[in-house]
Amino acid sequence: MTRALHLVACALVVSSLFAVVAPGSAAPPPRPLCDACGESFEETAEAHDLSVAVERSTATVSVARNGTATWVVRNRLADAGSAATLREDDALRTEIAERAMWDAEFVGANVSERVLTLRYREPEFAEESVGGTLRSGEFTDAYGYRNLHGLGADRLVVVAPEEMVIGKPVGGATVSEDGRRMVLTSFEERGFVTFVPRASAFGPLLSLLAVGTLVAPRVGGTLVVALFPTALFGLLVGVVGAFASRSPRLTARVGESAGIVLVAGGLVLTGGALVAGGGLSLLGGSAAPLFGVGATAVVFGALLRRPDLRARATYRRLVAVGAVGVALAAGTTLAGALAFDQLTYSLLSSLPPLVAVFALFPAGYAFGRGNRRLGVATAAVGFALSALPFASLLSPTRGVGPFAVALLAAYVGVLAGVGTPLLVVGASLAESPGGDAGAPPDGDRPAAAME
Incomplete structure (x- = not known):
């Protein structure tokens, strides 16, 4: 025994x-949807030995017909001194901006008074799907090595491509009357976003198929x-x-x-x-x-x-x-x-x-x-x-x-x-x-x- x-x-x-x-x-590690916005930008600047405080942060994401998105981020800085430092030091401004948005291509940055404007290009923000629709998984953790936590910006606007409208928005978002703009002030629900042709009479069905053809297999x-x-x-x-x-x-x-x-x-x-x-x-x-x-x-x-x-x-x-x-x-x-x-x-x-x-x-x-x-x-x-x-x-x-x-x-x-x-x-x-x-x-x- x-x-x-x-x-x-x-x-x-x-x-x-x-x-x-x-x-x-x-x-x-968790990160906000907009890395270059608000507190996330403050942390990036702090890592470069620059202390900044962002009073308000907004982001506008304009989507092209090929699925490429252009990000325009505006951070209003509380301190005029840090704004002056970023305005005068091109190298520091560029270095911080490049690190701030890790999954997008940096285009440019400038400072006007106390507003720092950052521009990025993201080639794969959305992809083509059935019936000429575009489908974006940017607002979900399900596809890709991501762990989204919060919006990052105080206000984020997604603009649909020309001749297209928002087919399926994220839960909690507000869609403009013309259907082209989706506005988020918080990010509590995950989900896919679709853009459908404005002239199509089957927008809801196309959105359903666009997501279904990805999920089903x-x-x-x-x-x-x-x-x-x-x-x-x-x-x-x-x-x-x-x-x-x-x-x-x-x-x-x-x-x-x-x-x-x-x-x-x-x-x-x-x-x-x-x-x-x-x-x-x-x-x-x-x-x-x-x-x-x-x-x-x-x-x-x-x-x-x-x-x-x-x-x-x-x-x-x-x-x-x-x-x-x-x-x-x-x-x-x-x-x-x-x-x-x-x-x-x-x-x-x-x-x-x-x-x-x-x-x-x-x-x-x-x-x-x-x-x-x-x-x-x-x-x-x-x-x-x-x-x-x-x-x-x-x-x-x-x-x-x-x-x-x-x-x-x-x-x-x-x-x-x-x-x-x-x-x-x-x-x-x-x-x-x-x-x-x-x-x-x-x-x-x-x-x-x-x-």
């Missing part, structure tokens, strides 16, 4: 190290990202669960010491998470979820040392216990992250997989009762729920390549490995005296063996 506990502990450590470096959500990629790992997770859990259900000696031995197994594994996880969070900068705050899982495993293990609780285990009760485990692990994780000052977006994005891990507790019980279909379904539903916060058909992926598939497969394998002790312990509880038919057999084992 000591050797078995050592093997479980080693497996948990290895799985934990892989889990904390599993694929996560990464994003570039990529929805398949999103479905692959969502369905492939879910199916793979169910397959891996099915293999392990089938092995456990066909190894009565293994489940019987684990059942006798289920509490000890979970306590030992939990201590390994909490200790490893503390070491990683305190000393290994490579792992950083992403190790905190292991602390929550370990602490929860210790609590469950202590409770399962009582024979009367093991005897009262049912599928439905373990589903509830799994939900409590997710809440407890998440709460402990957040507490640990606050204690070590590691509460980050990366850490928060690592919490949903806890659902998949603790779903293996009732899944294991279903396997132990001989109901493999329910066991696989429980694991698959748990994984799907854990992936739900990251899946959106409105923000589809650009594509799923072999490397992405390999990363997904590795992530699924590690997640299944981390939850395997819960799966095996759950299966062992089904062998305890008093287990009911909460997970009825599906014919994989004789009915008499289930009772």
Whole structure:
């Protein structure tokens, strides 16, 4: 038994190290829609040792028929001294202006009194689509390596090309009566913008088609990202669960010491998470979820040392216990992250997989009762729920390549490995005296063996 506990502990450590470096959500630093406006411009100037304060910032974006946009940004400066510095120092003015709008080509800049006017050219602001329409993804994070945060300007105006009107504006924008100008004073909603021919009687339909023809082909990629790992997770859990259900000696031995197994594994996880969070900068705050899982495993293990609780285990009760485990692990994780000052977006994005891990507790019980279909379904539903916060058909992926598939497969394998002790312990509880038919057999084992 000591050797078995050592093997479980080693497996948990290895799985934990892989889990904390599993694929996560990464994003570039947030930036406003207009980089050269307002506070963003102030930060750029500060990086060049010039302190400026922008009283008011406006931007006008004029779109040409080929999709190229010309930006005209006007920043009214509060200090006449900084305005004079920019007016007299051409090199400094040009250097700051070129850095201010990183994704557009700098054209020119000049200062009149206290107003700094910046001009840029953006060749791919919009692209041609069906029926002579133009479609712009400038106002959405879905397509491209972007992380938009705010408008930047106090007022931003988008002017449609000649003989065209705004077909689909951004939510919250105001469109002029002639349809050529879209005005934004805040940027709360993301979305595509379309420009349609003024003479067309099917403007709304053309806008719908322009966006649909871009989104539809990529929805398949999103479905692959969502369905492939879910199916793979169910397959891996099915293999392990089938092995456990066909190894009565293994489940019987684990059942006798289920509490000890979970306590030992939990201590390994909490200790490893503390070491990683305190000393290994490579792992950083992403190790905190292991602390929550370990602490929860210790609590469950202590409770399962009582024979009367093991005897009262049912599928439905373990589903509830799994939900409590997710809440407890998440709460402990957040507490640990606050204690070590590691509460980050990366850490928060690592919490949903806890659902998949603790779903293996009732899944294991279903396997132990001989109901493999329910066991696989429980694991698959748990994984799907854990992936739900990251899946959106409105923000589809650009594509799923072999490397992405390999990363997904590795992530699924590690997640299944981390939850395997819960799966095996759950299966062992089904062998305890008093287990009911909460997970009825599906014919994989004789009915008499289930009772």
